[in-house]
Amino acid sequence: QSALTQPASVSGSPGQSITISCTGSSSDIGSYNLVSWYQQHPGKAPKVIIYEVTKRPSGISNRFSGSKSGSTASLTISGLQAEDEADYYCCSYTGTSTLIFGGGTKLTVL
Amino acid sequence: QVQLQESGPQLVNPSETLSLTCTVSGGSVSSDGYYWSWIRQPPGKGLEWIGFIYYTRNTEYNPSLKSRVTISIDTSKNLFSLKLASVTAADTAVYYCARVTTNWASGLDYWGQGTLVTVSS
Numbered sequence: 278q279s280a281l282t283q284p285a286s287v288s289g290s291p292g293q294s295i296t297i298s299c300t301g302s303s304s305d306i307g308s309y310n311l312v313s314w315y316q317q318h319p320g321k322a323p324k325v326i327i328y329e330v331t332k333r334p335s336g337i338s339n340r341f342s343g344s345k346s347g348s349t350a351s352l353t354i355s356g357l358q359a360e361d362e363a364d365y366y367c368c369s370y371t372g373t374s375t376l377i378f379g380g381g382t383k384l385t386v387l
Numbered sequence: 388q389v390q391l392q393e394s395g396p397q398l399v400n401p402s403e404t405l406s407l408t409c410t411v412s413g414g415s416v417s418s419d420g421y422y423w424s425w426i427r428q429p430p431g432k433g434l435e436w437i438g439f440i441y442y443t444r445n446t447e448y449n450p451s452l453k454s455r456v457t458i459s460i461d462t463s464k465n466l467f468s469l470k471l472a473s474v475t476a477a478d479t480a481v482y483y484c485a486r487v488t489t490n491w492a493s494g495l496d497y498w499g500q501g502t503l504v505t506v507s508s
Contacts, residue, residue, distance in 0.1 A: 280433065313494030315434075322483055322501050323434065328494035366434050370491040374439075374447040376424075381433040 281306070281367055281379035288385040294355040297382045299367030300348060305377055307348035311370035314343060314352045317381075318363045327352060354384070362386045389414040391484050391499035399478075399506050405471040409484030409499060410464075417442045417462045422487050424495060425458060425469045427480040435480075439487070440467055474506045 282300040289295040299306070299314075306312055312330045315323035325334055327343040330350060340355045350369070354361055367379040395407035409423070416423055422439040429435075438448035440458045448456045452471070460467040471478060481503050485495040 309491075311491045315495070322498040323495070324498070325494040325496055328496075329492050334494075334496065368434075368436075368494065375449060376436040376487075376491075376495075378426075378434040378436060 281369060281377055283365075283367060283379040283382045285380070286383045286385065288387055289354075289357045290387045291357050291359065293357050294353060295357060295384065297352045297354075297365055297367075297384070299350045299352070299369075299379045301350070301369055301377070302348050305348075305369040305371045306345065306350050308372060309370045310345065312343065312345060312350040313368045314341075314350075315366045315368065316361075316363050317366065323366060357386055359386050389486065389497045391486065391497055393482060393484050393499045393502040395502065395504070397502065397504060399474055399504060400508050401475055401506055402473055405469070405474050405478060405482075405504055405506070407469045407482055407484075407502065407504070408466050409468070410466045411486075412465070414486075414497075415462075416460055416465050416467055420489050422489055423458075423460065423467045424485045424487055426483045426485055426495070427478075428483070428501075429477075429480040437469065437471075437482075441489070476506050478504070479506045480504065 314327035317323040330345045331343045390412045424439040425437040440446045455472045457470040481501040483501045485498040
């Protein structure tokens with residue numbers, strides 16, 4: 278069970294938009310609309326920001342959006358703000374009552 | 388508001404068993420509809436799902452850890468626990484407990500703050 282593939286790092290300037298990809302397989306992302314995304318600031322627990330591919334929990338800014346095409350999910354953050362600088366992880370259900378995470382992406386706001 | 392809190396030894400000797408507890412408040416581990424999960428994160432690395440338990444005591448584990456992991460639940464104390472046997476330095480990590488709905492749709496919606504466990508003699 279290999280981890281989902283994410284870029285190690287992305288960067289953008291305040292106000293810009295960035296997209297983080299998360300590539301899996303037909304056994305996970307490709308078969309289920311059960312992809313979630315987590316934001317993790319240093320020394321803190323992860324926080325869910327997207328679930329079921331596109332849905333935002335209450336209190337999460339609409340600057341965060343999710344999508345999926347085939348076996349690749351994506352997280353887009355628009356109107357980048359300094360507070361968005363964090364690590365981001367994707368996660369997918371795998372169909373055998375297990376979960377798999379991506380390797381994580383470090384977002385730097387320039 | 389559901390809150391989860393991990394507790395247990397912060398230092399474990401190699402080859403011994405790591406034991407952690409997650410105490411839940413503001414909600415019940417006996418609730419129909421939720422799996423109670425463990426996730427870990429080695430220092431400077433990514434997240435790894437360890438496994439989950441349902442109030443019926445049904446469990447599922449990450450295949451890579453399955454031979455060494457046991458997750459249990461105590462509904463009378465509203466907590467669930469993790470045991471990881473035969474630990475090595477590679478098991479040094481921050482261990483988190485978290486909740487997910489049984490349809491897997493919610494994502495891991497509530498997390499504990501995490502506890503760092505170091506494996507060293």
